Amino acid sequence: MNSDTIKGKWNQLKGEVKKQWGDLTDDDLLKVEGNRDKFVGLIQERYGEARxxxxxxxxxDTWNERHNLW
Known part of the structure; x- marks a missing residue:
């Protein structure tokens, strides 16, 4: 999947992301831009680096299995 497709799908899935990880802000999701590594890092930062x-x-990956972004 090319980066434009991922970014487009990311925009569509932001609501689903916020359902799963409610502490993430719109600004957080803008910074991620559909990049999996950034997303993982953001969740780790927001929900505790001890994880x-x-x-x-x-x-x-479990979330992605339902939404097929990456």
Whole structure:
């Protein structure tokens, strides 16, 4: 999937992201721009760096299985 497609789909899925991770702001989601690595880092930052990156990546991958972004 090319970056334009990911960004377009990201814009469509922002509401679903906010349902799953309600502490994320619109500004946070603008910064991510559909980039998976940025998204994982943002969740880790917002919800506690004590959570391992691997745990956050699994959570994001589970979410992605339902929404097929990345």
């Amino acid at each position: 391992s990156k691997a745990d956050v990546e699994r959570e994001v």
